[in-house]
Amino acid sequence: MAPTSSEPISIQSFATTQLALLDREIDLEKSETSALLSQSSPKFLQRIGLAILNLQVTNQRTGFGGKTVLELGLDTAVGGTSGKSSGRNLGSKGQDNAVRGGKSSSGGKKSRGGGKSGGSTKGGPSNAASVADDSDGGELPEHSLRTGDIVAVQTQPTGSAKKKEKAELREEGVEGVVMRVSARGISIACSKEEVEMPGGRLWVVKLANDVVWKRMTKAMTYLQSLQSSSYTSLMLALFSHVPPTIPSPSSITSISTIEWQSPNLNESQKRAVVFALAAPTMALIHGPPGTGKTTTLVEFILQHYKRNSDSRILLCGPSNLSVDNLIERLAPSRIPLIRLGHPARLLPSVLNHSLDVLTRTSDAGALVQDIRKEMDDLQGKIRKTKGRKERKEVYGELRDLRKEFRAREKGCVRGLVEGAKVVCATLHGAGGSLLRDVKERFDLVVIDEASQALEAQAWVALMSAKKVILAGDHLQLPPVVKSVNSKTQSTSKEMKNNSEQKGDGEIIKGMTLETSIFDRLLELHGPKVKRMLTVQYRMHEKIMQFPSQELYDAQLTADESVRLRLLKDLPYAVQSTEDTTQPLVFYDTQGGDFPERADEEDEDQKSKLSISESKSNEIEAALVFSHVKALVDAGVRADDIAVITPYNAQLAILSQAIKSEYPGIELGSVDGFQGREKEAVIVSLVRSNDKGEVGFLGEKRRLNVAMTRAKRHLCVVGDSETVQKGSKFLKSWMGFLEEHADLRFPNVGDLS
Numbered sequence: 001m002a003p004t005s006s007e008p009i010s011i012q013s014f015a016t017t018q019l020a021l022l023d024r025e026i027d028l029e030k031s032e033t034s035a036l037l038s039q040s041s042p043k044f045l046q047r048i049g050l051a052i053l054n055l056q057v058t059n060q061r062t063g064f065g066g067k068t069v070l071e072l073g074l075d076t077a078v079g080g081t082s083g084k085s086s087g088r089n090l091g092s093k094g095q096d097n098a099v100r101g102g103k104s105s106s107g108g109k110k111s112r113g114g115g116k117s118g119g120s121t122k123g124g125p126s127n128a129a130s131v132a133d134d135s136d137g138g139e140l141p142e143h144s145l146r147t148g149d150i151v152a153v154q155t156q157p158t159g160s161a162k163k164k165e166k167a168e169l170r171e172e173g174v175e176g177v178v179m180r181v182s183a184r185g186i187s188i189a190c191s192k193e194e195v196e197m198p199g200g201r202l203w204v205v206k207l208a209n210d211v212v213w214k215r216m217t218k219a220m221t222y223l224q225s226l227q228s229s230s231y232t233s234l235m236l237a238l239f240s241h242v243p244p245t246i247p248s249p250s251s252i253t254s255i256s257t258i259e260w261q262s263p264n265l266n267e268s269q270k271r272a273v274v275f276a277l278a279a280p281t282m283a284l285i286h287g288p289p290g291t292g293k294t295t296t297l298v299e300f301i302l303q304h305y306k307r308n309s310d311s312r313i314l315l316c317g318p319s320n321l322s323v324d325n326l327i328e329r330l331a332p333s334r335i336p337l338i339r340l341g342h343p344a345r346l347l348p349s350v351l352n353h354s355l356d357v358l359t360r361t362s363d364a365g366a367l368v369q370d371i372r373k374e375m376d377d378l379q380g381k382i383r384k385t386k387g388r389k390e391r392k393e394v395y396g397e398l399r400d401l402r403k404e405f406r407a408r409e410k411g412c413v414r415g416l417v418e419g420a421k422v423v424c425a426t427l428h429g430a431g432g433s434l435l436r437d438v439k440e441r442f443d444l445v446v447i448d449e450a451s452q453a454l455e456a457q458a459w460v461a462l463m464s465a466k467k468v469i470l471a472g473d474h475l476q477l478p479p480v481v482k483s484v485n486s487k488t489q490s491t492s493k494e495m496k497n498n499s500e501q502k503g504d505g506e507i508i509k510g511m512t513l514e515t516s517i518f519d520r521l522l523e524l525h526g527p528k529v530k531r532m533l534t535v536q537y538r539m540h541e542k543i544m545q546f547p548s549q550e551l552y553d554a555q556l557t558a559d560e561s562v563r564l565r566l567l568k569d570l571p572y573a574v575q576s577t578e579d580t581t582q583p584l585v586f587y588d589t590q591g592g593d594f595p596e597r598a599d600e601e602d603e604d605q606k607s608k609l610s611i612s613e614s615k616s617n618e619i620e621a622a623l624v625f626s627h628v629k630a631l632v633d634a635g636v637r638a639d640d641i642a643v644i645t646p647y648n649a650q651l652a653i654l655s656q657a658i659k660s661e662y663p664g665i666e667l668g669s670v671d672g673f674q675g676r677e678k679e680a681v682i683v684s685l686v687r688s689n690d691k692g693e694v695g696f697l698g699e700k701r702r703l704n705v706a707m708t709r710a711k712r713h714l715c716v717v718g719d720s721e722t723v724q725k726g727s728k729f730l731k732s733w734m735g736f737l738e739e740h741a742d743l744r745f746p747n748v749g750d751l752s
């Protein structure tokens, strides 16, 4: 990226523009959701995984914040499992950008149950440890409802309403957040305090989750409203109102004088830590795939804490997993930390640091617990009370108790949060009421995976910070938005010049929502604000070579421990074959024998889900299957292999072919595999046509993710003739593979 002049950007105009872009995104999401809900029958919504029918309340109790929690199971009069779902997520762009984020446990990082794309997980909770099978009405049908989703609980339409075959969302019923999911039950924390349950048989349907959007909108509205005299020094630096705050060479401590906490840090990691320590207001740590970004951040936090033990740190990431991965690595150092966020969304290993657990186990929490118990007893009483008058009385008692509960809980929580040196939360979690009440501000905000967060999301955490350290890689995939390519008119140069401050600020032309703060600061200030990590600990050097050359200025080196690792060297018995001795294989399907096909999904259903046309390639899938078979026959364990593709339609075909035979193999979209790694990865490129159309493959950052997931063996399957026409980058990749990979020209006749 070419360094550009650091001209100031109007903060007000920035916020105004972000608000306009956010509005557009929210409108798009809302209209998609309401179109789907209003045009579909409950049965259809259940079939596609967005609803569960035939439910009843099995229990009612008090949750965190005094909220009523409803536990639902299948109505015993119905029972059993019915219907299969395709598991598509409402609110996720139904195209081939599947869920992003999850990291694999194989690389020392954990993944959550629902992170895979291409199919639903049976009642798959994100945190199995916290889920109980609490209903005996039978197993729920397959669905895609997950902890944290916003849902409505309503009386299921019957008789004439059913005949209308439309699931118009009605006024009655309650809205809430999914707290727990198990094979037999689902718990929902109601949004309103007083809950009058609708009668009869119930159904639960997923709604659009606008909490994250609301927090971003609130943050941008606040920024827009600020008088320039109220701008923090960090704001002035991040919008270039003061010169970029680059640490002077004299302020950078010599690497040799530091007592490192981690004994193995490489030079580039050490340089990044000292740069971040010396930076007065901001620093970027650029971590290409497998280069130890998290390791470096953890070392930085420990060093910072050692030097500033009074300072308070806010540690954030765009996803729960990004935050938990950091906590797992920080926790052994015994630094006092607290994790905000619903416990059901956290990794079991970090639960002991969660606010919810600490409010239960701390001394101040004991009193809160007593009131919670009383409230639970009353909740139970409500369910058994039939008379309206009697119920009203119990509700009255409950209301008084709830007030007391909240006051005590608030006091307890404030004590815990203010006492912690490191507060950990997702970026939008940092905008919750718990932190709003904390008087002290944060001296330092650290954001991991900052290149995967919308800038408005980052500002939720940054509003009162004094210094920020961002870690990320702008050359991998950016955050997912529906309004892709939607930008305010004009160029990014004008964006800087056009930002005269007038009224609420002008719209800055050329800005996009998906530009992260990491990208923007790099573009604004150039590479002088970052330090790049250059030793990677994942890939065989041959796998690393092309992305390093093309994207990272040939600066990456493979650590000695991984440089020459092959499948045959796995720490279990693997035969030496033509596959297990090759780090890089390319099956070139050129010649027209492996044609792509447009997805034949039900057109009507597709338009309801706003799924863009997906592509598949059946013969290519057969080739992938035969390669998987060869690897497994050679002794490679199925769970060390992943198959990824940019196309959902191809994923469906691959799943059908591979899953029954090799259940351990992970199949996913390229987007869903960001942050993950496997010993062997097979990439199915799908596109094969005369016109040279490459669709999703045209995105360099997607290809970068696809080609950097494998540790010991990367196998690419694709039609070089088609693919090379897509872009200069693709042409150069095809050329590289031709020259450096074990090149194979498959014969359709050999594939049975």
Ligand SMILES: Nc1ncnc2c1ncn2[C@@H]1O[C@H](COP(=O)(O)OP(=O)(O)OP(=O)(O)O)[C@@H](O)[C@H]1O
Residues within 6 Å of the ligand: 103, 107, 108, 109, 264, 265, 266, 269, 287, 288, 289, 290, 291, 292, 293, 294, 295, 296, 537, 538, 675, 676
């Ligand atoms: N200096 C080092 N010496 C040896 N191993 C290291 C070093 N730094 C990182 N690693 C290892 O490299 C792997 C990746 O490290 P880490 O999880 O910190 O990287 P990351 O950049 O956050 O990963 P990702 O690419 O998935 O975002 C881990 O297994 C880690 O133990």
